[in-house]
């Protein structure tokens with residue numbers, strides 16, 4: 116790719132500013148300084164060094180994050196802090212999309228990725244990627260088969276559809292529910308349909324990717340295969 120595209124993609128400067136940037140900063144690849152914005156580079160093979168520092172680069176980056184309660188599954192918002200605001204250097208240089216949102220009052224596993232394909236793989240109901248949620252309810256849960264058979268709830272457009280849990284289990288005060296879609300407030304609405312209010316909601320896994328030891332606000336880089344391995 117051209118160096119001006121690389122610099123703008125990683126937010127060092129706009130493509131128009133690249134000429135000036137290359138004059139005022141020492142940008143080098145393979146020990147050769149680059150001065151021409153049109154020069155082609157291959158950052159996957161040869162490190163780009165700006166003012167003596169190697170620039171962290173990958174064509175695609177995927178992160179798993181423990182979204183804390185009170186954070187929006189978004190990039191920018193005027194009212195609330197956003198999951199993307201938790202990212203630090205070098206990840207602030209990349210444009211992440213969120214693959215499967217969590218409500219503001221929900222917490223747990225969130226995947227952030229620069230790959231549109233991965234967003235689709237995680238969120239498309241056709242891909243059947245199971246998501247497991249740990250749930251606390253307003254009163255003790257009595258196992259209800261209806262959640263497995265399918266309950267009729269509304270989606271974000273107020274259209275009715277049948278939502279089915281793939282799995283349902285109880286462990287002490289916690290209920291674990293597995294679904295392979297991600298409709299608006301789906302888990303909350305499924306429990307409401309059988310007479311319970313969700314008071315706590317945490318996503319603990321997506322496919323084979325598990326929240327594990329991650330603490331609220333922490334994130335780590337992952338590779339796509341971890342979702343399916």
Ligand code: URA
Pocket residue numbers: 216217218219221299300301302303304316
């Ligand atoms: N279901 C919900 O109701 N909320 C979430 O955040 C995720 C699934």
